[in-house]
Amino acid sequence: MDILSTxxxxxxxxxxxxxxxxxxxxxxxxxxxxxxxxxxxxYQGVVIQRKGTGVTRTFTVRKISNSIGVERIFPDNSPFxxxxxxxxxxVVRRARIFYIRELKGKKARIKEKLA
Amino acid sequence: xxxxxxxxxxxxxLYSAAGKNIPCTVIEAGPCVVTQVRTIEKDGYSAVQLAxxxxxxxxxxxxxxxxxxxxxxxxxxxxxxxxxxxSERTLGExxxxxxxxxxxxxxxxxxxxxxxFQGVVKRHGFSGVGMATHGxxxxxxxPGSLGASSYPSRVFKxxxxxxxxxxxxxxxxxxxxxxxxPEQNLIVIxxxxxxxxxxxxxxxx
Numbered sequence: 060m061d062i063l064s065t066x067x068x069x070x071x072x073x074x075x076x077x078x079x080x081x082x083x084x085x086x087x088x089x090x091x092x093x094x095x096x097x098x099x100x101x102y103q104g105v106v107i108q109r110k111g112t113g114v115t116r117t118f119t120v121r122k123i124s125n126s127i128g129v130e131r132i133f134p135d136n137s138p139f140x141x142x143x144x145x146x147x148x149x150v151v152r153r154a155r156i157f158y159i160r161e162l163k164g165k166k167a168r169i170k171e172k173l174a
Numbered sequence: 175x176x177x178x179x180x181x182x183x184x185x186x187x188l189y190s191a192a193g194k195n196i197p198c199t200v201i202e203a204g205p206c207v208v209t210q211v212r213t214i215e216k217d218g219y220s221a222v223q224l225a226x227x228x229x230x231x232x233x234x235x236x237x238x239x240x241x242x243x244x245x246x247x248x249x250x251x252x253x254x255x256x257x258x259x260x261s262e263r264t265l266g267e268x269x270x271x272x273x274x275x276x277x278x279x280x281x282x283x284x285x286x287x288x289x290x291f292q293g294v295v296k297r298h299g300f301s302g303v304g305m306a307t308h309g310x311x312x313x314x315x316x317p318g319s320l321g322a323s324s325y326p327s328r329v330f331k332x333x334x335x336x337x338x339x340x341x342x343x344x345x346x347x348x349x350x351x352x353x354x355x356p357e358q359n360l361i362v363i364x365x366x367x368x369x370x371x372x373x374x375x376x377x378x379x
Binding site: 062072113 | 183184186187189193355362
């Protein structure tokens with residue numbers, strides 16, 4: 060196991076992302092290749108989980124797009140992530156806030172953590 | 175063809191130059207010692223016997239001690255023969271992971287994970303019988319009919335049924351070598367490899 064994590068770390072370029080956790084609202088600036096051209100798309104939503112360890116760590120971002128819930132999983136070390144902005148820190152009581160999927164409207168709000 | 179014995183370390187993923195996330199297996203391969211050279215004149219076929227991983231002398235039988243001392247090496251845990259080795263190998267020579275290079279395709283042989291006694295759905299990919307509703311009950315994962323009735327009045331040999339699953343020798347062909355790390359005797363191969371972590375695997379090319 061130890062050899063595995065060290066080797067995996069050697070083979071993958073480590074990225075420094077800002078600290079965020081479930082309940083936070085973030086904007087992911089994601090690079091998208093269209094033919095030859097590359098552009099940056101912004102994806103804003105609530106982080107509903109952080110999963111995995113080391114180089115295979117990922118996070119899931121949920122947003123409501125045209126009244127349809129969309130969830131997207133990003134690997135932490137993806138070279139396509141340009142940068143991440145943490146817009147809001149949320150107050151939640153658990154590490155994985157899947158209950159938010161069942162909530163609508165005013166109930167789906169997350170209380171903001173004030174510094 | 176040539177090959178080497180290794181040990182599965184585990185799986186991880188890495189990114190290709192194009193940014194693709196590639197699942198890969200890390201294998202500790204070699205160094206292996208040539209403990210016997212089989213020739214057509216003497217044995218009727220040509221092969222190279224390799225031995226991998228140290229073993230305590232007190233756990234080695236006298237007969238095997240003699241076999242290893244012939245190759246003037248210490249006792250080893252795993253022994254395997256590789257047919258038709260590309261290059262001439264001499265007794266006592268070491269084979270390292272440098273045998274392989276990045277971008278090459280290899281076959282990996284291992285013993286798959288044992289699953290115990292399993293039904294036909296898991297073992298042979300049957301889809302079970304009928305529907306879950308409309309009065310149907312307790313036949314969801316059943317095999318269905320085993321054949322015709324009065325003729326042949328028997329079940330054909332080789333009929334796929336429930337039974338012990340996994341734990342068999344499996345060869346996965348054409349896996350790409352992504353990385354070779356000779357300092358640590360490691361090789362990184364694209365995709366999955368049969369067997370649990372820590373199990374022995376044979377790499378062939």
